[in-house]
Structure formats: structure tokens, C-alpha cells
Amino acid sequence: xxxxxxxxxxxxxxxxxxxxxxxxxxxxxxxxxxxxxxxxxxxxxxxxxxxxxxxxxxxxxxxxxxxxxxxxxxxxxxxxxxxxxxxxxxxxxxxxxxxxxxxxxxxxxxxxxxxxxxxxxxxxxxxxxxxxxxxxxxxxxxxxxxxxxxxxxxxxxxxxxxxxxxxxxxxxxxxxxxxxxxxxxxxxxxxxxxxxxxxxxxxxxxxxxxxxxxxxxxxxxxxxxxxxxxxxxxxxxxxxxxxxxxxxxxxxxxxxxxxxxxxxxxxxxxxxxxxxxxxxxxxxxxxxxxxxxxxxxxxxxxxxxxxxxxxxxxxxxxxxxxxxxxxxxxxxxxxxxxxxxxxxx
Amino acid sequence: xxxxxxxxxxxxxxxxxxxxxxxxxxxxxxxxxxxxxxxxxxxxxxxxxxxxxxxxxxxxxxxxxxxxxxxxxxxxxxxxxxxxxxxxxxxxxxxxxxxxxxxxxxxxxxxxxxxxxxxxxxxxxxxxxxxxxxxxxxxxxxxxxxxxxxxxxxxxxxxxxxxxxxxxxxxxxxxxxxxxxxxxxxxxxxxxxxxxxxxxxxxxxxxxxxxxxxxxxxxxxxxxxxxxxxxxxxxxxxxxxxxxxxxxxxxxxxxxxx
Amino acid sequence: xxxxxxxxxxxxxxxxxxxxxxxxxxxxxxxxxxxxxxxxxxxxxxxxxxxxxxxxxxxxxxxxxxxxxxxxxxxxxxxxxxxxxxxxxxxxxxxxxxxxxxxxxxxxxxxxxxxxxxxxxxxxxxxxxxxxxxxxxxxxxxxxxxxxxxxxxxxxxxxxxxxxxxxxxxxxxxxxxxxxxxxxxxxxxxxxxxxxxxxxxxxxxxxxxxxxxxxxxxxxxxxxxxxxxxxxxxxxxxxxxxxxxxxxxxxxxxxxxxxxxxxxxxxxxxxxxxxxxxxxxxxxxxxxxxxxxxxxxxxxxxxxxxxxxxxxxxxxxxxxxxxxxxxxx
Numbered sequence: 019x020x021x022x023x024x025x026x027x028x029x030x031x032x033x034x035x036x037x038x039x040x041x042x043x044x045x046x047x048x049x050x051x052x053x054x055x056x057x058x059x060x061x062x063x064x065x066x067x068x069x070x071x072x073x074x075x076x077x078x079x080x081x082x083x084x085x086x087x088x089x090x091x092x093x094x095x096x097x098x099x100x101x102x103x104x105x106x107x108x109x110x111x112x113x114x115x116x117x118x119x120x121x122x123x124x125x126x127x128x129x130x131x132x133x134x135x136x137x138x139x140x141x142x143x144x145x146x147x148x149x150x151x152x153x154x155x156x157x158x159x160x161x162x163x164x165x166x167x168x169x170x171x172x173x174x175x176x177x178x179x180x181x182x183x184x185x186x187x188x189x190x191x192x193x194x195x196x197x198x199x200x201x202x203x204x205x206x207x208x209x210x211x212x213x214x215x216x217x218x219x220x221x222x223x224x225x226x227x228x229x230x231x232x233x234x235x236x237x238x239x240x241x242x243x244x245x246x247x248x249x250x251x252x253x254x255x256x257x258x259x260x261x262x263x264x265x266x267x268x269x270x271x272x273x274x275x276x277x278x279x280x281x282x283x284x285x286x287x288x289x290x291x292x293x294x295x296x297x298x299x300x301x302x303x304x305x306x307x308x309x310x311x312x313x314x315x316x317x318x319x320x321x322x323x324x325x326x327x328x329x330x331x332x333x334x335x336x337x338x339x340x341x342x343x344x345x346x347x348x349x350x351x352x353x354x355x356x357x358x359x360x361x362x363x
Numbered sequence: 364x365x366x367x368x369x370x371x372x373x374x375x376x377x378x379x380x381x382x383x384x385x386x387x388x389x390x391x392x393x394x395x396x397x398x399x400x401x402x403x404x405x406x407x408x409x410x411x412x413x414x415x416x417x418x419x420x421x422x423x424x425x426x427x428x429x430x431x432x433x434x435x436x437x438x439x440x441x442x443x444x445x446x447x448x449x450x451x452x453x454x455x456x457x458x459x460x461x462x463x464x465x466x467x468x469x470x471x472x473x474x475x476x477x478x479x480x481x482x483x484x485x486x487x488x489x490x491x492x493x494x495x496x497x498x499x500x501x502x503x504x505x506x507x508x509x510x511x512x513x514x515x516x517x518x519x520x521x522x523x524x525x526x527x528x529x530x531x532x533x534x535x536x537x538x539x540x541x542x543x544x545x546x547x548x549x550x551x552x553x554x555x556x557x558x559x560x561x562x563x564x565x566x567x568x569x570x571x572x573x574x575x576x577x578x579x580x581x582x583x584x585x586x587x588x589x590x591x592x593x594x595x596x597x598x599x600x601x602x603x604x605x606x607x608x609x610x611x612x613x614x615x616x617x618x619x620x621x
Numbered sequence: 622x623x624x625x626x627x628x629x630x631x632x633x634x635x636x637x638x639x640x641x642x643x644x645x646x647x648x649x650x651x652x653x654x655x656x657x658x659x660x661x662x663x664x665x666x667x668x669x670x671x672x673x674x675x676x677x678x679x680x681x682x683x684x685x686x687x688x689x690x691x692x693x694x695x696x697x698x699x700x701x702x703x704x705x706x707x708x709x710x711x712x713x714x715x716x717x718x719x720x721x722x723x724x725x726x727x728x729x730x731x732x733x734x735x736x737x738x739x740x741x742x743x744x745x746x747x748x749x750x751x752x753x754x755x756x757x758x759x760x761x762x763x764x765x766x767x768x769x770x771x772x773x774x775x776x777x778x779x780x781x782x783x784x785x786x787x788x789x790x791x792x793x794x795x796x797x798x799x800x801x802x803x804x805x806x807x808x809x810x811x812x813x814x815x816x817x818x819x820x821x822x823x824x825x826x827x828x829x830x831x832x833x834x835x836x837x838x839x840x841x842x843x844x845x846x847x848x849x850x851x852x853x854x855x856x857x858x859x860x861x862x863x864x865x866x867x868x869x870x871x872x873x874x875x876x877x878x879x880x881x882x883x884x885x886x887x888x889x890x891x892x893x894x895x896x897x898x899x900x901x902x903x904x905x906x907x908x909x910x911x912x913x914x915x916x917x918x919x920x921x922x923x924x925x926x927x928x929x930x931x932x933x934x935x936x937x938x939x940x941x942x943x944x945x946x947x948x949x950x
Contacts, residue, residue: 044572046571049582069572070417071570071571071572072571072582073571074582075912077912077913077914078911078912080914081910081911081912081913081914082570082571082911084914085482085914086487086488086570088487089487089570089572173811173814179897201712201715201718201719201722202718202722205722215898220898221811221814221896222814222895222896222897222898223896223897223898224896224897227584231793233397234397234398234793234795235794235795236793236794236795237794347711348711350707350708350711351708351711351712353913354704354705354707354708354726354728355708357704357726357728358704358705358726358728360728360897360899360900361727361728361731361732361899361900363899366762369757369760370757372753372754372757373754373757373758373769376750376754376828377772377773379825379828380772380773380776380825380828380829381776382791383784383787383788383791383825384776384779384784384787386787386790386791386797387779387783387784387786387787387790390787390790398789398790398793398796439665439666439669440666442662442663442665442666443662443663443665443666443667445659445662445663446659446660446661446662446663446664446666447660447663448659449659449660449662450660450663454660458663458667461667461670461674461675462670464674465674467878467882467930467931467934468678468927468930469882469883469885469886469903469926469927469930470883470886471886471888471903471906471907471923472681472886472923472926472927473677475681475906475910475919475920475923476674476677476678476680476681476923477673477677478910479677479680479681479684479916479920480673480676480677480680483680484629484632485629486629486632495673496673498669499669499670499673499674502666502669502670506666531659535659556777556778559778560777560778560780560781562780562781562782562889563888567910576780577780577782580780580782580783580786581782581889584782584786584893592783592786593783596779596780596783599778599779599780600775600778600779603775603778604775607771607775611771
């Protein structure tokens with residue numbers, strides 16, 4: 019017994035080896051949003067260890083970054099969250115001398131509204147929000163958000179458990195901007211979502227679980243991001259993706275460096291690495307979102323340029339809209355409305 | 364007939380408890396990724412399990428925290444139990460209320476309160492904070508399992524040892540501690556299992572960088588279940604089963620000798 | 622494994638001072654009493670509990686009664702009774718058109734009531750299923766006892782998240798149960814994404830917590846008591862209702878406590894099996910802290926829940942004043 023205890027204690031003391039002085043970079047990215055072999059490649063090429071962490075929604079991410087200052091060196095917020103982080107002065111400027119591969123980023127994405135001239139952020143991926151549907155269960159053409167309210171699909175629709183997206187598509191369906199601050203529009207949007215739920219059309223509100231469940235045929239329709247949709251279509255050819263005619267959300271997920279990052283240089287090296295065409299290609303082929311990287315697009319060739327999900331037409335893009343941030347004074351409206359939807363029975 | 368009914372009922376309950384576990388183990392041998400379709404027998408997920416750095420890392424974090432928390436809380440708790448036992452009635456009652464407090468607090472409140480403490484004192488959350496949290500919820504259980512043994516102990520044993528010339532320290536290590544050895548071991552085991560299985564408190568007291576198995580499973584479960592996790596739980600299940608059989612065999616041997 | 626063991630300097634200093642103080646006290650008491658004063662042994666633990674249990678609870682209270690700037694306020698509790706509180710304030714300032722939409726939000730109260738109801742159902746079902754199981758296990762004629770206890774413990778060693786996920790693969794529309802039904806020629810049924818599935822998950826996870834304490838108390842019961850009652854003319858049912866059941870009450874109470882508390886606050890099970898269709902109070906608190914980042918309201922909700930649970934426990938304790946309930950140990 020005593021011997022056993024001795025062995026146990028020594029084992030325990032040996033396990034948590036303190037962090038060595040090795041160079042690290044702390045990366046905070048979306049769940050399932052990179053080709054993980056890229057991380058190993060980065061370590062091998064630079065000797066910098068990547069501490070890779072994941073989040074599920076933009077809102078979760080920003081709460082973590084605020085609660086753990088200095089814990090993250092590179093984050094991947096969406097456009098409107100970049101806007102918020104900038105308004106809270108949370109971001110460091112990017113030193114472009116150290117990011118030569120930034121030259122590959124497509125010209126038309128180089129100066130977004132949320133961060134003119136990309137002073138603090140660089141696009142990582144972009145995409146749209148649309149409807150992923152199972153063609154064996156849905157026979158009619160899917161070209162309106164209205165199909166999500168059709169009682170034919172009772173208990174057959176997955177909604178996103180993310181209030182900007184779910185409320186955004188509803189607002190579009192009702193003919194409003196996704197960024198409206200009109201109280202009447204927002205209240206009617208809530209009523210519409212509650213109606214959908216009370217009629218038993220919604221099967222579940224979830225985020226990342228949806229794509230695998232759609233592949234398995236658990237529901238006919240789902241509100242989905244383009245890349246996840248493409249991932250699912252790849253695994254189940256019965257699935258298809260559509261951007262409804264009322265318009266939808268188009269978004270950019272960016273790479274940023276928090277102002278209090280502790281490994282600034284390594285962060286820049288990591289961002290530069292992700293902008294390298296062959297790396298951007300790997301990531302794009304792993305997660306199937308649209309790439310902002312001209313070099314990667316060239317490498318991927320027709321497989322990419324011929325894909326309708328990853329290359330929405332100009333006309334489709336024209337009816338889509340970027341999110342803008344909701345400031346703190348108006349946020350309670352959104353959270354309260356969404357909670358009422360979630361609470362409806 | 365009555366006996367049959369009783370056995371049948373117990374069997375039903377056990378089936379209820381074991382069905383998901385059996386399903387999980389079978390799925391771990393499924394060649395495909397799908398949960399619903401059987402695509403052939405394969406060890407693929409076991410191979411991927413050992414190649415997955417994040418799972419292996421989480422396993423190390425889980426086991427090392429469980430062991431460390433077990434050792435520290437057992438020492439802390441045993442000392443405390445002896446201390447509380449020798450207190451006068453009033454302070455003793457007070458200490459026991461304090462010890463019962465964490466049991467009556469929901470996990471989520473414990474987790475959040477500790478999170479607030481670490482944020483308030485600007486301690487970066489991570490390995491150490493998770494360990495501190497685990498020790499905090501383990502220790503009361505150690506005390507609660509050592510206490511009854513102390514109460515069962517014949518008080519005069521200790522006094523007799525002193526009368527026979529033992530120093531208090533000697534009496535402590537040679538009379539009191541051996542007497543409640545069983546309680547200490549139960550407490551330690553309990554602490555280990557509790558910390559191995561904890562999700563809620565770990566979730567709030569660590570950063571995304573340091574994940575134990577539970578928090579890792581939680582984040583993975585949200586993207587669709589990785590069959591590697593099935594393989595992991597099947598392995599853990601078998602390991603625990605073997606451990607249990609060994610312990611049983613040993614206790615059986617011991618009782619035969621005695 | 623790379624683990625950052627760093628703590629701020631003052632934490633190390635605090636630990637050093639604490640240890641030194643404890644050592645000094647031990648040395649002093651050894652000198653005075655020619656031996657260690659044993660009640661001192663509880664000192665490190667007391668310190669630990671103050672630091673990691675009492676101070677954190679005080680912090681929750683502090684956040685619950687202050688606003689973001691740290692000033693005293695009761696708004697967080699108003700939030701509990703009116704989940705639209707901030708929204709309504711904004712609407713009121715936006716003119717009559719917006720003011721027409723001012724309504725009291727019942728989300729928080731509804732969620733609490735729903736959670737309590739679910740926890741109540743779960744506890745009831747666990748009791749109904751668990752009591753006979755414990756009774757039969759403790760039956761000496763069956764000669765089952767300890768080995769069955771082990772069989773009940775083993776599932777608890779599996780990670781509870783994984784066990785819950787395993788239920789998903791059984792209950793899904795394309796899951797095993799539905800596949801089986803279709804194979805038999807029936808239509809599939811939707812088993813998941815509703816309160817029933819959540820309840821099932823809760824009962825599954827917490828049933829052993831009900832069985833153990835009752836079993837512990839029952840197995841300690843002197844079998845002669847029952848025999849005596851029967852000798853005195855009681856039939857089996859009367860023996861049970863008059864002797865066995867009353868004597869097992871402490872176990873029942875401890876079981877109820879151990880099932881009820883975690884079921885009020887669970888937040889993983891409803892999310893996985895309920896498809897996020899109905900929130901439980903644990904979900905609500907978690908989202909206040911980790912999604913909305915409104916710690917003050919979240920703290921107020923936590924405080925309310927804590928008080929509610931303490932209240933119900935103290936009522937239960939009245940029924941078991943000696944605290945004889947078997948518990949897990």
C-alpha cells in the first residue's frame with residue numbers, strides 16, 4: 019500500500035511539467051474552422067508552439083477575450099464583432115511589414131466598412147447564410163425564407179441558436195434590413211419566430227451540431243452557413259443550398275490581434291502563415307468556406323471557381339447584407355426578444 | 364414467483380442503466396462516422412484516439428488533476444476531520460455546517476462563484492485554478508467520510524495510549540489514523556471519482572486553453588460526436604472494470620486470510 | 622503536456638504566510654501543551670473554506686447588488702421578475718410608438734418554474750423507480766447486495782456527458798429505436814427535442830443517487846424488526862408501511878436532496894436532448910455569464926437559485942433532524 023502511494027505521488031508530481039520558455043502563440047478560433055495539420059506544419063517550420071483554443075459563437079468569444087486579458091494572441095471574430103472590438107479599443111494594429119502574404123487578399127475585400135483599409139484585421143474566410151435542404155424531403159424550389167414557416171415541414175426545421183442569424187433571416191423575410199433598429203419591425207420579427215416555434219415547425223435550435231444531423235437526414239430544412247452547407251453536401255449528395263430571394267447575410271471572419279496580446283510577433287507570423295496560398299488552400303479545402311485569398315483560389319482552380327455555394331453570383335451577393343454591430347444600449351432589445359422566442363412554448 | 368418478479372425488476376433497471384453504454388461501446392467499433400449506420404467493424408477510432416493530441420492532453424489534465432486533488436484534499440480533509448472531531452460542541456457544529464455548505468450549493472453556483480473570485484483577484488484561469496476548485500469541492504467529501512469512523516472509534520483507545528506513555532503525535536499516527544484508515548480510503552476514492560467526472564465546476568474555472576475530458580467532450584459534442592470519444596469511453600470503462608475486479612479479488616483474498 | 626503553473630506573486634506570498642502561520646501555531650501549542658493541540662488541525666481547512674467558499678459566495682452577492690460601475694442597485698433583481706426590464710426602459714425613452722410594446726417579460730420566472738417542475742418530476746420518477754430497486758437489493762433472501770451495488774456504480778464512472786450523448790444515438794429520428802420501429806413496420810416517432818427526452822436524460826443520470834442512500838439505510842435495518850412485526854400479526858404490506866418505510870425515510874430524504882438539486886441546475890442535458898427548445902435555469906445562468914457577459918444579472922439569478930435550494934433543503938432537513946440519511950458514503 020505504502021509503495022503504491024509513493025509511486026502515485028511521484029507520478030502526480032511528474033505530470034504537470036511547467037511551461038518551458040518555448041515560443042508560443044495563443045490562437046482562439048471557431049470550432050472546426052481550420053485544417054489542423056496546418057498547426058503542426060506551422061510548429062515545424064517556425065518552432066513556435068500553437069496553443070489552439072476554440073469557441074462556438076462570436077458572443078462567447080468576446081466575453082472570453084474580455085475576461086482573460088492577454089490570454090489570446092490571434093482571434094477570429096466576424097465583421098460586426100471586429101466593429102465592436104474596435105469601438106472598445108480592444109485590437110492592435112497589424113504591422114504589414116511582417117505580413118508580406120497579405121498581398122494575396124482579394125482587392126475587393128481589402129477595405130471593409132467595419133475596418134477601413136484593414137488596419138486592425140485581415141479576412142480569413144467569407145461566406146453567406148442560406149437554407150440547406152434535403153431534396154428527397156423538399157420537392158418545391160427553395161427560394162424564400164417563407165418555407166421555414168410552412169406547416170408542411172412541421173418538426174422538420176433546424177434553426178440557428180444564434181440570435182443575430184435567426185433574427186436576421188426573419189427580418190429579411192419580413193422585408194426589413196438585418197440591422198434595423200425599428201422597434202415595430204423587431205417586435206414583429208419576434209412574433210414571427212414565436213409563431214414558427216408554437217406551430218411546432220422548429221425541431222431544435224443549435225449551432226455546430228446541425229451539419230452532421232443534416233447529413234444523417236434528421237430534418238428537411240436548416241438555416242446554415244455556406245461552408246457548413248458545402249461540408250454537408252459533400253457527405254450527402256441529396257442536400258442542396260440556396261440563398262433566398264429576399265436576401266440574406268454575407269459575412270467575413272477576420273483575423274485580429276487583441277491589444278494586450280503577449281506574443282505579438284508570433285501572432286503576426288501566424289497570420290502571415292495563414293495568408294500563404296498553399297496554407298489558405300488547405301484550410302479552404304478542409305472547411306469549405308469561401309476564400310479571400312487570390313493565391314489559394316488560383317491553386318484550387320475549377321474545383322473552387324465552379325462551386326455555386328462558395329461562389330455566390332454577383333446578383334446573390336447584391337441582395338445580401340453585412341451585419342453591423344448593435345451597441346450596448348440597444349443590445350437588451352435583441353437579447354430580451356430572443357429570450358422570449360427561446361422561452362415560448 | 365415473487366423472487367422472480369424482484370429479480371426481473373432489478374434486471375430491467377440495470378438494462379436501462381447499461382443500454383446507452385453498450386451502444387456507445389458498439390459504436391466505437393463502427394468503421395463509419397455515422398451514429399445510426401453500421402459500416403463494418405474497425406479499430407479505426409482507437410487508432411485516431413491515440414493520435415489525437417487534444418484528447419490525450421485532456422486525459423493527462425483530467426488524471427493529473429484528479430490525482431493531485433485527491434492527495435491534497437485527503438490530507439487536508441483528514442487533518443480537518445481530526446481537528447473538528449476534537450473541537451467543543453459549538454465550533455464543531457459550526458464547522459460541520461460549513462463543510463455541508465458546498466454539498467448544498469448547486470455545482471453551477473460553485474463554479475460561477477469561483478470564476479468570479481479568480482476574475483476579481485485577476486488570477487488567470489487555467490490548470491492551477493481548476494485544481495484549486497477541485498480540491499475545494501473534494502475536501503468536504505473526505506471529511507464526511509472520515510468523520511463517522513472517528514465517531515465510531517473507542518475514545519478510550521487514544522487515552523489509553525497516552526497513559527501507556529505514547530506522545531500525542533505517536534498516538535495520532537499509530538492509533539487514530541489506523542482506526543479511520545477505511546474512511547480515509549473511501550474519502551480519497553470518492554474525491555478521485557468526483558474530480559474525474561466533474562464538468563460544471565471545471566467548465567467555469569478553466570480557460571479554453573486547459574481542458575479536461577469533460578470540457579473537451581462538451582465542446583466536441585457541439586459539432587457532432589466524434590467516434591474517437593466513444594473509443595475513449597469504451598477504454599475507460601474496461602480499465603475501470605479491470606481495476607474493480609482486481610480490488611474485489613484482493614479484498615476477497617484478504618478476508619479469506621483473516 | 623504543457624501546463625502553465627504560474628500564479629501571481631501575491632498568491633504565493635499568501636500561501637507562504639498561511640503555511641508559516643500554521644507552523645508557528647503548531648510549534649507554539651506543542652511547547653505549551655507538550656503536544657499538538659488537535660483542533661488546530663482544522664485550521665488550514667478553515668482558511669481554505671473561507672477563501673474558496675465563503676469569499677466567492679460573498680462575491681456573488683456583491684455582483685448581484687451592484688451595477689456594472691459597482692454602485693449599489695436592485696435592478697438585477699428587477700430583471701429577474703421582468704426579463705424585459707432594460708428593454709422596457711429603452712422603449713420608454715423612444716417615444717409612444719415604442720412604449721406601446723412595453724410588456725413585463727416572464728422569461729426568468731417561467732424558466733425557474735419550468736426547472737422546478739422538471740426537477741420535481743425527475744425526483745418523483747427516480748423515487749418511484751429507485752425505491753423498489755433499493756428495497757429488492759437490500760432483501761436478504763435475494764443474496765444480491767454488494768455485487769449489485771457495484772453494478773449500479775459502474776455506469777456512474779463513465780463520463781456523464783458521454784452517457785447523455787449515447788442516448789442521442791438511441792432517440793434520434795434516424796436513431797436506433799426509430800430504426801427498429803421502422804424495421805417492425807411502424808412509423809417513426811419523434812423521441813428527441815422535447816421535455817420528455819430531457820426528463821429521460823435526467824432520470825438516467827440521477828437514478829443511482831436515489832438508489833444508494835435508500836439502499837444504505839435499508840441494508841442497515843435490523844431484519845428482526847420486520848420479523849417481529851410479522852410475528853405480531855402484521856401482513857407484509859402492513860409491515861412495509863408501518864416498519865420498513867418509516868425507518869427508511871432518512872435515506873429517502875437524502876436521495877431526494879441528491880437528485881433534486883442537480884436536476885434544477887442541469888444545463889447540458891436540456892441542450893443536447895431538448896434541442897435548445899426549452900431553457901432550464903442552469904442554461905439561463907450560463908448564458909448570462911458566458912454569452913451576454915452580464916455578470917450582475919447572472920449573479921442575482923444564481924443568488925435566487927441558491928436561496929431557493931437552501932430553503933427547500935432546510936424544509937427537508939426538518940423531516941430528518943438527525944441527518945441520518947445514508948448519503949453516498
